[in-house]
Amino acid sequence: MTAASQLGYDDLPALLGRMTGDEKHSPAAFSTLDVLWVLYDRVLCDSDRFLLSKGHGPNAYYAVLAAKGLIPVDDLDSFGSFESPLGYHPDRVVLPAATISSGSLGHGLPIAVGVALSGRRTFVLVGDGELDEGSNWEAVQYAGRIRLARLTAVVVDNASATYGWPGGIEQRFALEGWWANRVDGRDHEALATALNDEHPDAPACVVAEIRR
Amino acid sequence: MTMRERFYALAGAALEDDERVAIVLAAIGAGAIPEHPRLYDVGIREQLMIGVAAGLALEGYRPVAHSYATFLIERPWEQIKLDLSHNDLGAVLVSNGASYDDSRSGRTHHAPEDVALLATLPGWRIEVPGHPDELERSFARALRGNDRVYIRTSLEENPAPVPDDGLVVLRRASRPGPLVLAVGPTLAPTLSATADLDVDLAYLTTVRPFPRIELRTALAGRDEVALVEPYLAGTSAAEVGAALADRRHRVLAIGIENPELRRYGTPGEHRAAHGLDARGIRARLERFLG
Numbered sequence: 169m170t171a172a173s174q175l176g177y178d179d180l181p182a183l184l185g186r187m188t189g190d191e192k193h194s195p196a197a198f199s200t201l202d203v204l205w206v207l208y209d210r211v212l213c214d215s216d217r218f219l220l221s222k223g224h225g226p227n228a229y230y231a232v233l234a235a236k237g238l239i240p241v242d243d244l245d246s247f248g249s250f251e252s253p254l255g256y257h258p259d260r261v262v263l264p265a266a267t268i269s270s271g272s273l274g275h276g277l278p279i280a281v282g283v284a285l286s287g288r289r290t291f292v293l294v295g296d297g298e299l300d301e302g303s304n305w306e307a308v309q310y311a312g313r314i315r316l317a318r319l320t321a322v323v324v325d326n327a328s329a330t331y332g333w334p335g336g337i338e339q340r341f342a343l344e345g346w347w348a349n350r351v352d353g354r355d356h357e358a359l360a361t362a363l364n365d366e367h368p369d370a371p372a373c374v375v376a377e378i379r380r
Numbered sequence: 381m382t383m384r385e386r387f388y389a390l391a392g393a394a395l396e397d398d399e400r401v402a403i404v405l406a407a408i409g410a411g412a413i414p415e416h417p418r419l420y421d422v423g424i425r426e427q428l429m430i431g432v433a434a435g436l437a438l439e440g441y442r443p444v445a446h447s448y449a450t451f452l453i454e455r456p457w458e459q460i461k462l463d464l465s466h467n468d469l470g471a472v473l474v475s476n477g478a479s480y481d482d483s484r485s486g487r488t489h490h491a492p493e494d495v496a497l498l499a500t501l502p503g504w505r506i507e508v509p510g511h512p513d514e515l516e517r518s519f520a521r522a523l524r525g526n527d528r529v530y531i532r533t534s535l536e537e538n539p540a541p542v543p544d545d546g547l548v549v550l551r552r553a554s555r556p557g558p559l560v561l562a563v564g565p566t567l568a569p570t571l572s573a574t575a576d577l578d579v580d581l582a583y584l585t586t587v588r589p590f591p592r593i594e595l596r597t598a599l600a601g602r603d604e605v606a607l608v609e610p611y612l613a614g615t616s617a618a619e620v621g622a623a624l625a626d627r628r629h630r631v632l633a634i635g636i637e638n639p640e641l642r643r644y645g646t647p648g649e650h651r652a653a654h655g656l657d658a659r660g661i662r663a664r665l666e667r668f669l670g
């Protein structure tokens with residue numbers, strides 16, 4: 169394995185394989201992988217905060233953190249074991265690289281509102297299925313009404329919500345006063361452009377569509 | 381001025397005096413604290429209230445969240461458990477309403493279970509002041525820290541504050557006998573109930589962490605404790621049992637035994653119905669003492 173600081177997107181399948189024992193992982197196996205990579209590679213600054221609300225299936229998160237040298241690559245081998253800092257849902261107390269502990273859906277976006285109120289540029293990743301949880305909409309409504317422009321929510325949409333989102337998730341955010349956009353969730357250029365877009369008067373929602 | 385009103389005044393002052401302090405409300409109390417850049421009213425969204433408090437704590441603020449006990453502790457329960465406890469973030473939660481303060485509002489505004497529920501989570505400091513001055517001491521101490529603190533205010537209060545913290549022995553019997561331990565606002569009726577009883581009387585506002593060692597010291601080898609708590613009966617009984625696990629002992633746990641009273645009326649009528657007035661406490665003590 170090369171030095172952590174030199175790892176790139178092409179190294180992610182091998183990193184994922186260290187957690188699952190499957191050497192043939194393709195990035196497409198993980199809906200969040202491209203969004204996470206673009207965030208950590210092309211968007212986030214040291215002063216920003218990123219909250220992984222969708223804590224389910226955190227392999228992609230751990231792989232990106234390892235690739236960026238934020239956690240030891242060797243820790244990936246211990247994934248899910250008793251002594252490991254890397255569980256099936258992240259725990260910030262044992263994994264300081266994680267901003268929040270997550271796993272129960274619908275918690276990250278409300279916490280991100282609190283972080284953004286402090287003045288931080290804040291990014292939070294949620295899933296389209298996760299948005300079934302009503303707690304998210306308390307956050308969407310409030311952040312939109314107060315024009316919390318330092319907040320960006322990335323919605324990874326792999327059409328997993330039980331009853332879907334007729335008309336598109338982004339319409340619901342837009343109705344609440346968010347700047348909202350839909351991009352191809354595998355298109356790094358499109359993701360980087362959308363996530364880096366200025367939105368000085370409103371929070372931003374970037375729906376990253378993952379076709380299954 | 382009630383404990384709740386004192387809290388509003390103190391919260392407003394804290395925003396002015398301490399740039400670490402942020403107040404998060406969910407409509408309740410919004411008109412009672414002057415507007416301030418770090419006063420956030422998220423509307424009637426209690427899950428968001430706790431999440432926002434956690435986010436502010438992540439950024440180094442000392443968040444204070446407030447509502448009725450039922451809407452502060454019970455409705456956003458998972459946010460308290462995960463956003464604050466599991467994420468190891470500090471906050472100060474200050475409730476009003478207690479077990480039956482808004483007696484005419486009925487069950488939806490009563491929270492006799494709040495302390496028992498929060499006590500299931502490790503690491504919370506739970507304070508049940510019995511007087512506005514005690515509330516002020518609790519709140520000031522809570523603002524100085526980074527831990528997780530719950531302060532339960534009530535419209536019921538004692539005529540005078542107890543000036544000391546911890547388990548305070550207020551009265552000693554003429555000969556060794558049972559210890560009656562009154563929590564927060566139950567002190568006033570307990571004083572009346574025990575006026576002519578030859579028992580030790582002690583007072584407690586910080587119920588978690590429960591002062592197991594202080595209780596043993598106060599008992600001085602004796603083995604009978606009568607707890608008087610203004611919420612669910614038995615909330616601290618297991619703590620007393622743990623404190624005295626090495627010897628045979630007897631515990632009487634006075635508190636609310638029927639949260640589904642299904643009555644309106646006055647707080648006094650609720651107090652009597654739950655046996656938490658002087659007469660009810662006296663009757664339970666007499667049966668316990670034989």
